[in-house]
Structures are given as structure tokens and as C-alpha cells.
Amino acid sequence: MPIRLENVGIAVRDLDAAIAFFTDLGLTVLGRDTVSGEWTDTAVGLDGNHAKIAMLETPDGGGRLELFEYIHPDAIETEPTRPNEIGMHRVAFSVEDIDEALEIAARHGCHPLRGVATYEDVYKLSYVRGPSGIIVMLAQRLKQA
Numbered sequence: 116m117p118i119r120l121e122n123v124g125i126a127v128r129d130l131d132a133a134i135a136f137f138t139d140l141g142l143t144v145l146g147r148d149t150v151s152g153e154w155t156d157t158a159v160g161l162d163g164n165h166a167k168i169a170m171l172e173t174p175d176g177g178g179r180l181e182l183f184e185y186i187h188p189d190a191i192e193t194e195p196t197r198p199n200e201i202g203m204h205r206v207a208f209s210v211e212d213i214d215e216a217l218e219i220a221a222r223h224g225c226h227p228l229r230g231v232a233t234y235e236d237v238y239k240l241s242y243v244r245g246p247s248g249i250i251v252m253l254a255q256r257l258k259q260a
Contacts, residue, residue, distance in 0.1 A: 122170065122179035123206055127247040128192070130167050130184035136223045136246045137180060140208065140216060142171040145179070149186070163187050173208070180206065195248030198228070205242065207252035213239045216253045220245070233257070 127133040134144060151165035165187040171180045184190070196203065210216040213231060220226065220243045228242045228250070238254050245251040 120178075122181045124181040124183065125206070125247075125249055126190060127182050127184055127249070128190060129246065130169060130182055132223070133182050133184075133246040133249075134169055134171070136220070136225065137171050137182075139219045139223065140210070141174055142180065143174070145170040145172050151187075161188060178208075195244060196250055198242065198250065205250035205252050207254060210253050210255050213241060213253050213255035216255075217241060217243070220251070220253075225251070 125133075138144060147167070147169045149165070149167050151163075155164040155166070156162050164185075166183045166185050168181060168183045171182065172178065198204065208216075217227065217231070223246065225243050225245045228244060231239055231241045233239050237257055239257060240252065240254050243251045243253060
């Protein structure tokens with residue numbers, strides 16, 4: 116059975132702020148909508164599900180993020196995810212210039228968890244605490260492995 120990744124869905128507290136962050140990093144908004152009704156209750160598993168959504172895509176067309184802001188039921192605020200917690204860990208992006216990507220993130224109030232690391236002279240990597248506490252990994256390839 117062929118399978119491919121369709122998208123990664125992330126609930127956010129402020130859809131417009133999350134869209135601004137990811138579009139500044141280079142993603143494109145494919146569409147926005149407000150969804151509700153029996154089909155969303157069934158698909159998502161929440162009665163009365165009502166959300167604003169946006170689908171974003173990477174410039175190469177190979178990756179998509181679906182961002183959603185709940186209107187109902189109320190979103191549940193939790194502590195930001197830590198890198199060693201079980202469950203959804205992070206979303207990762209390859210970037211051409213990590214310093215430029217970090218400057219863009221900083222303009223949105225989003226900063227590295229610790230700093231920038233170099234992995235075997237192949238990648239410069241940083242985990243950034245993005246909008247709504249999302250962990251976003253930025254990776255700049257330095258040379259071919």
C-alpha cells in the first residue's frame with residue numbers, strides 16, 4: 116500500500132500570528148477556512164468542533180502544515196512541550212541561512228531553546244520555541260554527508 120505524509124496539524128492559540136511566523140520563514144498559505152459540523156466532529160473526535168484553519172506549504176511543495184485555532188470547544192492551554200516528552204516532538208525545516216531564519220524568528224518573539232549547534236560539520240541546527248510554544252527545528256546543511 117503506497118503511503119505519503121499529507122501534512123502535520125498543529126493547534127495554535129493565534130492563527131494569524133502562527134501564519135505570520137511560518138510565512139516569514141518562507142511557507143505559502145494554500146488556503147484558509149472555518150470548519151464545523153458533523154463531519155468535523157466525527158473526523159476530529161470532538162463534539163461541537165469549530166475551528167479556523169489554514170494550510171501552508173514549503174516552497175518545494177514537499178511539506179505542508181495545517182494550523183488550526185479552536186473556536187469551540189475552548190482550546191486547552193498546556194505547558195510548552197519539552198524536547199524529551201513523549202508525543203509530538205517538533206516540526207523541522209531545512210533553511211539556506213540559519214542566522215537569517217533565527218533573525219526572522221526573533222522578530223516574532225521566538226528564540227532558540229539554547230543556541231545553535233554544529234553536527235559533524237554537516238549541519239548547523241537550532242530548536243526554536245515558536246508560536247503557541249511549538250518547537251521548530253531549523254537546519255542549515257553545511258556540506259554533503
